[in-house]
Amino acid sequence: MTIPIDRNPNPNVDALAVEAGKVSNVHSDHMFIAEYAQGEWRKARVQAFRPIPLSPLALGLHYAQIVFEGMKAYRQVSGEVAVFRMERHHDRFNKSLVRMCMPTVSYELYSEAIRELLKTDKDWVPPGPEAAFYLRPFMIATEERMGLHESREFMFMVVGGPFKPIYTRPLKVKVEVEFSRAASGGVGAAKCAGNYAGAMYPTRLAHEQGFDQVIWTDSVNHTRVEESGTMNLGFVINGKVVTPALTDTILDGVTRISILQIAADLGYDVEERVITVQEILEGVRDGSVSEAFGMGTAASVAPIGMIAFGDEQIELSDTNQTVASQIKRQLNGIRYGELADPREWMYRIE
Numbered sequence: 001m002t003i004p005i006d007r008n009p010n011p012n013v014d015a016l017a018v019e020a021g022k023v024s025n026v027h028s029d030h031m032f033i034a035e036y037a038q039g040e041w042r043k044a045r046v047q048a049f050r051p052i053p054l055s056p057l058a059l060g061l062h063y064a065q066i067v068f069e070g071m072k073a074y075r076q077v078s079g080e081v082a083v084f085r086m087e088r089h090h091d092r093f094n095k096s097l098v099r100m101c102m103p104t105v106s107y108e109l110y111s112e113a114i115r116e117l118l119k120t121d122k123d124w125v126p127p128g129p130e131a132a133f134y135l136r137p138f139m140i141a142t143e144e145r146m147g148l149h150e151s152r153e154f155m156f157m158v159v160g161g162p163f164k165p166i167y168t169r170p171l172k173v174k175v176e177v178e179f180s181r182a183a184s185g186g187v188g189a190a191k192c193a194g195n196y197a198g199a200m201y202p203t204r205l206a207h208e209q210g211f212d213q214v215i216w217t218d219s220v221n222h223t224r225v226e227e228s229g230t231m232n233l234g235f236v237i238n239g240k241v242v243t244p245a246l247t248d249t250i251l252d253g254v255t256r257i258s259i260l261q262i263a264a265d266l267g268y269d270v271e272e273r274v275i276t277v278q279e280i281l282e283g284v285r286d287g288s289v290s291e292a293f294g295m296g297t298a299a300s301v302a303p304i305g306m307i308a309f310g311d312e313q314i315e316l317s318d319t320n321q322t323v324a325s326q327i328k329r330q331l332n333g334i335r336y337g338e339l340a341d342p343r344e345w346m347y348r349i350e
């Protein structure tokens with residue numbers, strides 16, 4: 001597959017500033033775009049980042065037939081650029097697309113799109129220890145049509161830019177027992193746009209009440225913990241690394257599964273099972289739950305310092321996150337090429 005590259009005549013990159021880690025949260029100079037019509041992907045190309053022409057009646061705008069991914073490319077200590085777990089992200093992208101009645105993309109198209117974009121914008125990839133190039137592959141239904149209908153036309157795009165998580169103090173989270181992120185039989189396991197719009201209002205209320213995030217619970221009884229914000233949840237319980245088992249209301253996080261693997265490699269017992277709100281509250285009180293953390297591509301591992309349930313606010317005992325930070329060091333070592341990569345998680349660009 002050859003993807004033509006139409007270079008941006010007015011590149012914005014300041015390679016020295018990127019190298020110094022001074023650029024974050026801005027898009028790079030180029031984007032990948034391909035169009036789907038009459039049952040096939042066509043016109044795949046890399047071009048200058050710019051607005052896309054879209055009918056006001058594009059189906060995606062009205063009915064949220066939109067799916068995305070979030071992944072990162074890391075500047076290795078050798079200077080090479082490598083993407084973390086390309087295949088697993090591609091696989092999840094296709095699963096989300098099937099759920100939303102959208103056409104899948106081949107691994108070849110997905111990986112070459114990302115390779116060509118990163119080769120073109122390689123000066124935008126910042127070095128570690130925390131910074132990386134955030135990649136946002138996404139697809140949107142573009143067919144112009146009045147009324148609810150499965151689209152027959154789509155755009156697949158990849159955009160991205162340098163991103164450095166800002167270090168924050170350990171998160172204060174609130175167990176959400178009124179609103180739900182996802183219901184059984186719904187689309188919580190798909191990375192589809194509508195899930196995130198629905199989460200905004202409860203998240204805003206949590207912010208107004210002084211919390212950083214909510215802990216989502218099951219939508220029927222609100223007794224089982226599921227995720228935190230847009231991250232999977234992990235706990236250290238009596239020295240074991242424990243996370244909710246996947247269901248159709250939990251997103252199958254790439255960071256989550258990678259952390260479970262690393263924890264097992266480091267010799268920890270790992271459990272994927274039902275975790276109740278009550279178990280966590282009691283465990284934090286009596287100290288058996290020593291750590292709680294979010295897991296996701298953006299923040300990698302985000303420590304949780306306090307959990308609120310109703311009027312009660314309880315603090316985690318191990319604020320140093322002994323276990324979680326050990327796992328994070330290992331994960332980052334693989335991502336930045338400082339440690340061996342026995343499972344070939346890193347996809348080398350050049």
Ligand SMILES: *Cc1c(COP(=O)(O)O)cnc(C)c1O
Nearest residue numbers: 230231232251253254255296297
């Ligand atoms: C993307 C996402 C995650 C984290 O997945 P990663 O693959 O680790 O980035 C967790 N929960 C939700 C709801 C998400 O959208």
